[in-house]
Amino acid sequence: MPWLTTIGALPLVGAAAVWLLPSRSARPARVTALVASLITLLATLAMAYRFDTDTAGTHQFTEQHRWIAEFGVNYAVGIDGLGLVMIVLSALLVPICLLAGWNQVEGSSARHYFGLILVLETFMIGVFAARDLFLFYVLFEAMLIPVYFLIGLFGGAQRRYAAVKFLLYSLLGGLVMLVAVIYLYVEGPGGPDGFLISELTGLEFSSELTGRLLFCAFFFAFAIKAPMWPVHTWLPDAAAQAPPGVAVLLVGVLDKVGTFGMLTLCLPLFPEASRWATPVVLALAVVSVLYGGLLAIGQVDLLRMIAYTSVSHFGFIVIGVFAMTSSAQSGAALYMLNHGFSTGALFLVAGMLIARRGSARIADYGGLQRSTPLLAGTFLLAGLSSLALPGLSSFISEFLVLVGTYGRYPGVAVVAAGGMVLAALYILLTYQRMFTGPVKDFASGWRDMNLREGLVMAPLIAVIVALGFFPKPVLDVLNPVADRTLQQVSMTDPAPTAAGEESTTEGTQP
């Protein structure tokens, strides 16, 4: 059974159904979209169940069909452990976001809102599954279209500016990458399979400079997407203007394509250049960690604040990818998943608050812990996950990145660890401003979290807590990917410096 094609096509079918509905009211569109996304989720979970953990480092569920033979393009898909995790993340977040945006759009344009989100889901699943570089590129660019329209049509007051800015940045990165994609094809073996990623891995480039330039082009596109300092400035605008559900998919999943690309394309395709570029990349990533944290502290707008925390978190992920140790890379891959949940939860609670207050200004809130304790508690829990509180999921990933990095780049790890303190500041300052203090008049008639909102938050909270205590199932499918990637870049883990000490198994007394 072609699992990946099926799972990728399901949302598209759902989108078609949404648009073809005879009724012009919002309700059938919502229900259809939710059902389609739930079926997709079930199919994804079934696929995950059939995934062979022991060979998580190799691609499974592969399919390959000729697409444009004379140009070497195939429809080739397949997933390793990381691809699986990212697809599960997408399939899980989409129904949650649909439910969160249930009353976002009324009337006949609801069809467009829900249809576009389903189209976006197809592209997201596709981009994580693509095993043909050209296919990857096409989906990488195609993702922009639904997001552009979702922000531009359904966003906040400055939605058009934000949508255009988002598009310009992304196109710029995409175009630079496209040139590199085509050049890479020319450098590669060519033929009818010339764009297959497997064919392009381990190439001998005509010159060292060629490899490095190609790396830079790919990295530039992924850095914009990730988003890294200094090409991050589109994100706060886009995230603040997008509807909350779209912001979750944008920051939680779409941006991960950047770090996903670094880990699964930059490193394997250009190992020499990756090692060459590591110092600069790490420097940029450390700046992202601290800069994003400081900027988050200084924001007056709740959504922009959350967007800047993501700049900081993506800095951690990039550090983990380029530290080139197995624990740091596993941590980075796990971070991609955890960040989707914790930041997603933050955006969604923010959306619930904004829907009540009609403002995203942090200063417009206050004293909400008394009037709406459930919303306050959920915000705090999501925030604690964002600041990587031990016991919650993000801690494991952030900790692995830091610990794994220290062995090779102690300075980077120590400086980046400063991001921990900044994280405590931006979360707790915001909580203090919005939720503590005397009860304000504006909140007197507020209802606390309703059933629909509870259904939106419950799965996220459950995952955040569960993965904090028991991350093993996810790490088991991510570890082989990290091992394979390290092999591809010809790096090995640094050995413990204390002489004669092996990496011991735990739990034994001397």
Add this chain to the structure above:
Amino acid sequence: MTALPSTLVAGTPDAVSLAASGAVQERAWLLVALPLAGAAILLLGGRRLNRWGHWLAVALSWSAFAWGVLLFWSLRGQAPDDRSRSLHLFTWVPAGNFQLDAGLLLDPLSVAFVLMVTFVASLIHVYSVAYMEHDPDRRRFFAYMNLFVASMLLLVLADSYVLLYVGWEGVGLASYLLIGFWNHNPDYAAAAKKAFIANRVGDLGLTIAIMIMFATFGTVTYSGVLSGLDGASEGTLTAIGLMLLLGACGKSAQFPLQSWLGDAMAGPTPVSALIHAATMVTAGVYLVVRSGPIYESAPTAQLLVVIVGAVTLVFGAIVGCAKDDIKKALAASTMSQIGYMMLAAGLGPVGYIFAIFHLLTHGFFKAGMFLGAGSVMHGMNDSVDLRGFGRLNGVMKVTWLTFAAGWLAILGVPPFSGFFSKDKIIETAFATGDGARPWLVGSVALVGAGLTAFYMSRMFFLTFHGRKRWPEDAHPHESPLLMTVPMVILAVGSVALGGFLAFDHTFLNWLEPATGTAHEEDPVLAAIVIQGATLALVAAGIALAWARYWRAEVPATAPAGNPLTVAARNDLYQDQVNEVLLMQSGQYLTRSLVFVDNRGVDGLVRGSAAAVGGLAGRLRRWQTGFVRSYATSMTAGVIAVVLGVVAVRI
């Protein structure tokens, strides 16, 4: 002194009790799970639990204590050298070269903590039932209290630095939630945040220490790290030691991260008693003692532990002399007493034992005095102003007597508990090191004893003796039994625990297998001289306080005072220093970065985009046609792609 105890093994255990003790030990995770379940049930259960939820929390806390007793008994049945057991729970973080299992370490040190924490916590749970009776959020309060107990037990039972870290942050979270329990008061909310941030700075140290450990030893379990010390350089171990100390300073409110503890008194008084006096704030001492072998191999770091302890000891004592807020005075005293423990923890294996000994007795008498303070507040309309009390001994007899027991214990008057623990620390300080060091450290500890006597007597006399200075609307009365019974039990501990544990070296023998054999050196002065000097200073402190705060008239408002008094009232300007050094510069940095990000980084990118194609500028005009602007940018994109492809082909 170093002889191994042989009398503790009471007969040969038969197969049944062996099996039973094994079962008790294997289920030690229940200690954490029971209160954790309580917290979850109370938080998720909603309003329907309001009527009896607090009793569930009380029951779960006591059941954790009961399990602790069984655990203690089962360990006691084993030979002293076998009283350490690592309990594997599950594979926690398997990630490449980093492999870590969740596991518990049952040994004399952790079990001593378990007993103290669960016992004091359970008493305070009972006390809180009455103290929080009229609070609409009592259920939430008890959920947080149970969360605290679970985290604290995880902290002391963990067998690796990372699992300890989970408990470490868990207690920090509970502390944050409980300090800010009445966060509709903005000052209280700020105090809660301040505590978390100061602790986070300490956590940075703990994180870095763990990073160095993993890079050095390839493992982060106690057993793995402490058994591999020989392979590491002294520089590395010093770095680990200093970073661990930073973590300990945050959690235990030691200099220079002490500033949060005074503000933390914003929490309900039972919280101050449990978290900010008896248990959580002593976690830093636990960390240093647990990591003892690291400090023994890194003398510089060990010396710094002593210095931090000595500075904090004096700092807290000076601040305690000037505070008119009964809770803040007690908080300063806590800081100072933990300074004693920290100092002792820097004195090697003998010091570890007395550090933990003092930690246990302090847990009793300080918790007792905090509960006493809560009882006074309960009777005085929640006033904390010492200048508004006086002569409460008549109307609050139980509170007065139990507080008196704590007061005599902290003074170190024989035969009260503190005498056995604190005097030993002073003696050990006089006995450790070469040259001037024992004289210097010993003198600081000695002077601290005098200061302690002064400020504690001041507090005691101002509250219970002298003249009535009550506000007109005050009708002081004794607290209900639910509150006084825990106070009485803690007072019994304040009186007798020290003597009981010191008798026949019981505690020393119990702890030695875990902390290493203690070689007691002879102090530079004869022990009898030190004891005499200590008692003389204590007597002087009491006398001075008696003259000024019992016999003399005490003004209702604080007199201007000399510069030192003013400084002490202002916590030696700790907040002002932090304000100038950290907050103002931080705010300036943040603001300027926000400005730069909007104008600079973003502007640069926008500017270059405009320069390349004039696209940004034109798009702004075309924004009226939304779909058109998309079409335009796509067209531009396609043209660029074609050009790019052609360029490659050429």
